[in-house]
Amino acid sequence: MGLIDDAAFLLLSTVAILSGWRVFATDSMVRASFLLMMSFIAVGLIMLLLAAPYIGLATVFMMAVEMMVMALFMVMFMMNPAGLNPMMMVHQHQLAIGAGVFAFVGLTAAVLFTDLPDDRVDPGAPVVHDLGVELLGNSMLIFETAGVTLLATMVGAVVLSSRSGRFGAADEGSRPPGLEVGGEPAGRQPVQGGGGHHHHH
């Protein structure tokens, strides 16, 4: 059993690292999204090996949906989603490489020099049940507040970016009605000539 676990771990980690690398080496944005998804799926499957089936499968589930939406946005907004033109996706190339190497060395050192537990989880242990008890018990406050905060943020972002403003279309400088009927619009005057369109290169 240990041999199969080790082999599976090695295979999945290789897949995760390779597909993570390919995310930045590929020209096609859609492929990049799905390679990232594959990397996450590999990590989720590793969590299955760590006796956390719910977390692992939920990671796969969520990442599939998220990367799907990201790929869709690539097609919608990016002018080169298929990578027919070569893409350069990293900014501040040297700094990025330096930070990456530093982080890799630091994390590897942390992993190799820490005393990680190696006791096996009892196969009969009700891990999903225990996870549920933890989520809805001690950690309930965190999860509920995080959930509601995320929802409020999403709603707020949509409201802020939506075209229909409170007093008219947002890109026409929606302005509130005047204090007297037919008078000057109250409130702050919108800045003229706003919103340059910045293309992502």
Added chain:
Amino acid sequence: MAVAALRRLALRGPVPVHAAIGTDALAAVDDLSLDPRISVQQSPRHAAILLVAGPLRDEDRSDLCRLHDQLPHPRATVFWRTDPAIQIADPPVVSVEDDAAATIASVYRSLIEEGRPSEPDLQPDTPPNPWRGKGDHGQGGEGMMGGTPYGRPMAMTGDDLRDGLQLDPYTAEFGPFLPVFPPGLKLRITLQGDVIQFAKVLRPPLPQEEQSGPSAALRRIARQLRLLGLTGQAARALRLASVGDGKAAGVRRLRRLVKWSGSGQAIPPGLGRVGGADVRDRLAAWWEVASGETAEARAPDRTLVDLLPGLEWSEAMLVLNSFDIATLTGMCPIEKREDKAHSEEEKDAPEPHDHDGHQDQMRGAA
């Protein structure tokens, strides 16, 4: 051995046919699709025989060549009710009798079993937009955006109609043989996702025979039913249309079946409002005509290119197919020249490539 068995099995099924419909042939092809020996396919890639029915315009010929090249091998072409419009190496197969099904079936059999050679490509297998060696890396593109990499004009951003977001519009010509269009209609459409931003009529639909009466109304209803995903009911409507008389009971039963399918609710209200009637009203009028009553004709007060922008693709198809061909031709005036005033709207639309079939594809087994 296995290949021969496969071929024999393939012969037992109906012949997959893609129909390129010309003048006065729509009703005939609809009737042909009811024949159990024939299965009319929507996409040319799913067919083995290209059926050219009815005379085509001269300008449609190059589109027909492009359509022909998309059928997978083995393929053959059958001309029906028209002279051979394009040059194919073999003596072209022309169906002389009014029932083309027998001719098609025999051509298919000779194609599959008796070694009739598959028709070669009519157009050279080269990309329409030359791209080799151009651009920064020889793939036709420039930097990270722009150019025509691998022959495809790169989408640049443009404002979306609905909310002003800068999205990537896509312009293409949707062409005279598209099965969801009335035959002969060619439009240049700029799409933002699946929402139509601009539309321009390049060629009007071809005139078709017999536009009034219960049979014609049933055929139009069948096209709408097909767009709503009710292919079985559409076939039933076509069968009723091909029967001469005595179909009132059949029409009543079909109407009940369609009512229970929720198609009345499926079509959004207020869609494609022209002359005070929307798509639902026009469909209801056709049902009246199919049941034997008469409906008065309304003159359209808008053109097609005014009606389409802002509609999503399936809604646009419902609107397009909710007019009979004569009315639609009246709604499709061709602008004489590509005048600069109109091209201002399309200034960020890249150079279009042709469809219905789409531009040249690379042939080759995969």
Added chain:
Amino acid sequence: MQAVAILSVLLLLLFGAWLAAILDRAGNALVAGDRVRTAAVRPLHDLAAHLSRQTTTTEAPDRLNWRLAPVAYLALAALGLSVVPLAPGVVAADFDAGIVLWGACEALTVVVVFLHGWSANSEFPLIGGYRYVAIGLPVMLISMFVLIAAALPAESLSVAAIVESQREIWNVVRQPIGLPLFLLLGLSLTLRGPFDYADSDDLIGGTRAEASGAQLAAWQFARLAMLASVSVMASAVFLGGYLGPVLPGALWLILKSGVVLAVLIAAGHLLARMPPSRMMTFIWTVLLPLSFLDLVLVGAELLIWG
């Protein structure tokens, strides 16, 4: 035991796909008024016809994803089916969190259909692909709520436990709106009928418009296999799976799945398809609240009557 289960899953997929093909053709013939008997052998002829034709390609497609998409679709159908117990104690993959695996398969199906549409480098398949994403993702949410409501009486996320929890009363009785909502998911996963936004006729066949030959045959087969998989899952979660008085468990499962399969195919042929924007409104304003309601009702019932 597990090897038997895996083999049975594959056989069930094959047999189910074949049955679904026959029922689909027969259903179409019935509605259209054609002869039903010739329709029953048509799938075999269609398969042979597809295999004897060339697999064409387009200019600059994403070849890897295009060829892999039907294979992945089939693999997801098999994976989803693997958590369903075929008989007491016979499960190919006995996960504690079987429903979550099924949900992951649903999510990945959306990805696979999008990739199939995207890879062909053609506009109709692409439109079909992203139309499907817009509809498929919310429908997946509906199915998750309904499945959670089915997991509540079982007090477990494993499908085997859910089947066992239906010994007294089937889930279709406990939560009557659950099964219709799950069947809508089934239509969406298999690109059928009112949820056929990916492969529809108004897009000239959608994601399969540019597919021909073996590629097309593989895609159609994968769709039918997914239909079989959804039917078995629905009958396990809502109709009691292998539970039943006289016959052996596996036979009950097959019978119930057959009924669900027939209902799905009938719904595919008889219901009209709305334009995507209208369907979006319908899903978000009617179906999702219904699924919430379903969950709340089951929870209330369990609280009150234990």
